[in-house]
Amino acid sequence: xxxxxxxxxxxxxxxxxxxxxxxxxxxxxxxxxxxxxxxxxxxxxxxxxxxxxxxxxxxxxxxxxxxxxxxxxxxxxxxxxxxxxxxxxxxxxxxxxxxxxxxxxxxxxxxxxxxxxxxxxxxxxxxxxxxxxxxxxxxxxxxxxxxxxxxxxxxxxxxxxxxxxxxxxxxxxxxxxxxxxxxxxxxxxxxxxxxxxxxxxxxxxxxxxxxxxxxxxxxxxxxxxxxxxxxxxxxxxxxxxxxxxxxxxxxxxxxxxxxxxxxxxxxxxxxxxxxxxxxxxxxxx
Amino acid sequence: xxxxxxxxxxxxxxxxxxxxxxxxxxxxxxxxxxxxxxxxxxxxxxxxxxxxxxxxxxxxxxxxxxxxxxxxxxxxxxxxxxxxxxxxxxxxxxxxxxxxxxxxxxxxxxxxxxxxxxxxxxxxxxxxxxxxxxxxxxxxxxxxxxxxxxxxxxxxxxxxxxxxxxxxxxxxxxxxxxxxxxxxxxxxxxxxxxxxxxxxxxxxxxxxxxxxxxxxxxxxxxxxxxxxxxxxxxxxxxxxxxxxxxxxxxxxxxxxxxxxxxxxxxxxxxxxxxxxxxxxxxxxxxxxxxxxxxxxxxxxxxxxxxxxxxxxxxxxxxxxxxxxxx
Numbered sequence: 001x002x003x004x005x006x007x008x009x010x011x012x013x014x015x016x017x018x019x020x021x022x023x024x025x026x027x028x029x030x031x032x033x034x035x036x037x038x039x040x041x042x043x044x045x046x047x048x049x050x051x052x053x054x055x056x057x058x059x060x061x062x063x064x065x066x067x068x069x070x071x072x073x074x075x076x077x078x079x080x081x082x083x084x085x086x087x088x089x090x091x092x093x094x095x096x097x098x099x100x101x102x103x104x105x106x107x108x109x110x111x112x113x114x115x116x117x118x119x120x121x122x123x124x125x126x127x128x129x130x131x132x133x134x135x136x137x138x139x140x141x142x143x144x145x146x147x148x149x150x151x152x153x154x155x156x157x158x159x160x161x162x163x164x165x166x167x168x169x170x171x172x173x174x175x176x177x178x179x180x181x182x183x184x185x186x187x188x189x190x191x192x193x194x195x196x197x198x199x200x201x202x203x204x205x206x207x208x209x210x211x212x213x214x215x216x217x218x219x220x221x222x223x224x225x226x227x228x229x230x231x232x233x234x235x236x237x238x239x240x241x242x243x244x245x246x247x248x249x250x251x252x253x254x255x256x257x258x259x260x261x262x263x264x265x266x267x268x269x270x271x272x273x274x275x276x277x278x279x280x281x282x283x284x285x
Numbered sequence: 286x287x288x289x290x291x292x293x294x295x296x297x298x299x300x301x302x303x304x305x306x307x308x309x310x311x312x313x314x315x316x317x318x319x320x321x322x323x324x325x326x327x328x329x330x331x332x333x334x335x336x337x338x339x340x341x342x343x344x345x346x347x348x349x350x351x352x353x354x355x356x357x358x359x360x361x362x363x364x365x366x367x368x369x370x371x372x373x374x375x376x377x378x379x380x381x382x383x384x385x386x387x388x389x390x391x392x393x394x395x396x397x398x399x400x401x402x403x404x405x406x407x408x409x410x411x412x413x414x415x416x417x418x419x420x421x422x423x424x425x426x427x428x429x430x431x432x433x434x435x436x437x438x439x440x441x442x443x444x445x446x447x448x449x450x451x452x453x454x455x456x457x458x459x460x461x462x463x464x465x466x467x468x469x470x471x472x473x474x475x476x477x478x479x480x481x482x483x484x485x486x487x488x489x490x491x492x493x494x495x496x497x498x499x500x501x502x503x504x505x506x507x508x509x510x511x512x513x514x515x516x517x518x519x520x521x522x523x524x525x526x527x528x529x530x531x532x533x534x535x536x537x538x539x540x541x542x543x544x545x546x547x548x549x550x551x552x553x554x555x556x557x558x559x560x561x562x563x564x565x566x567x568x569x570x571x572x573x574x575x576x577x578x579x580x581x582x583x584x585x586x587x588x589x590x591x592x593x594x595x596x597x598x599x600x601x602x603x604x605x606x607x608x609x610x611x
Binding site: 012013015016019020022023024025026027029030031033034036037038040041044087088089091092094095096098099100105106108109111112113114115116118119120121122123124126127129130131134150153154157181182183184186207210211212213214217218221238241242245246253256257260263264267268271275 | 307316325392506533561
């Protein structure tokens with residue numbers, strides 16, 4: 001190798017080292033961001049956690065209190081949204097994977113569903129405000145539930161379709177050959193085979209909506225007091241965090257951190273549960 | 286009862302079961318179809334509802350809504366320029382920082398990472414997408430912003446002092462909160478979207494292509510630069526657009542740190558506003574038809590912008606899938 005060739009080789013090697021080092025730096029930055037955010041959250045959240053958080057109502061400025069009404073509100077609204085969103089999402093996904101496979105309608109809906117999947121959640125909030133809050137004349141927990149249901153539907157539709165498409169056609173054909181009608185095949189064969197995947201979709205969707213704030217700001221609003229009236233404004237964790245974190249009161253800010261910790265833990269646990277459900281399958285491949 | 290009668294009984298029962306099953310099958314088909322059409326209607330419904338809500342503002346201001354900077358609830362003069370500018374500039378910052386880092390992580394995962402570490406790192410990066418946006422907001426406000434204010438922003442001001450253009454971008458008092466901080470937080474939030482799609486498309490490159498390049502003596506970087514990236518360009522751009530769609534519409538994280546000032550400042554350190562932050566901050570307090578309607582018009586603009594970006598992303602990724610299918 002002559003000197004010029006060696007020089008060029010050295011230059012290429014150095015360039016390679018630099019590029020690969022930068023890739024490592026990028027990865028460390030990403031992991032650092034995650035660790036930093038979670039670390040802060042654990043530190044500030046657990047530092048201010050007390051038993052009162054789960055037994056007291058949200059306090060007036062400067063007072064002591066907890067987050068009980070917000071936790072209850074978040075829980076009940078997420079639950080009802082799940083009850084509305086899951087059946088519709090699973091039915092739509094079933095049509096796309098079973099009855100309407102390959103049809104034009106399925107193609108269009110898949111495209112639109114994918115867009116709704118990442119559409120800004122605040123726009124969904126405005127939509128529900130227009131169709132529910134404005135005509136009814138007041139904010140209500142129902143409106144919040146509908147907004148959350150609309151947000152979770154695309155996730156369920158997407159995973160249901162994907163998971164049902166993973167079920168081998170030979171299973172369907174075997175069941176049909178035994179004389180099982182189509183809806184029977186879908187319910188007894190396809191749903192059973194794809195059950196873990198379907199549950200994963202619902203878990204991911206619940207994880208997505210349980211941290212959503214923007215669509216609740218002008219649908220279910222907030223309520224400082226204990227309320228079980230679905231037809232009235234209802235407290236919920238994300239909006240309480242928003243309001244408390246931006247307030248000048250130290251007590252409120254502490255509660256905001258605790259609320260943030262509760263939400264994040266819930267969401268991450270749901271995420272990890274969803275992952276472990278599908279993990280055995282992907283490892284086989 | 287003789288054998289023949291028994292057989293007829295069976296046949297009669299079968300016919301009943303058959304018609305019952307035919308009915309339920311049709312019912313199930315129609316039910317699932319109705320759900321699909323509901324999803325379809327939803328998108329149309331969002332458009333119609335937003336147009337309806339925005340109508341008063343659009344009628345009053347017409348096209349000038351898109352060209353006016355003033356946002357004055359007292360005189361009821363509203364223009365969308367400042368929020369649109371804020372949305373675009375924060376997303377641009379997010380992309381400038383997020384794209385190289387996101388692709389860098391994907392390169393690390395596909396080319397450098399030991400096998401056993403792949404899954405944990407991918408999962409960790411994807412968890413970033415699972416953290417609710419309000420958490421980014423509260424973290425940005427209490428942790429990142431003070432840090433930027435104390436150390437990073439003064440350093441930036443000093444560094445670019447006297448440099449043309451750049452000194453204009455980094456000028457004024459370091460508030461901590463502002464356009465730059467919002468962009469930084471968004472860049473963390475778009476990472477998982479860029480990384481996971483880029484990683485997925487990187488793994489679709491046929492090993493034969495890469496091995497041929499290595500066989501010719503290419504370095505890893507050269508393989509990535511000359512083989513992997515050109516082969517996966519469409520997919521990578523699709524992933525970036527998906528991240529961009531997220532950044533444009535992100536609300537809570539930005540609302541916390543942007544400062545909510547309806548003006549266009551040259552400095553990236555100054556507070557500003559974005560479309561989503563304006564809506565989140567002002568909607569419940571907006572009184573008067575025109576004010577509310579102007580905010581809904583902002584939402585409409587945001588929806589149209591993100592729709593175009595996301596549709597473009599999906600079309601790119603769809604084209605890639607079809608290519609892979611052939």
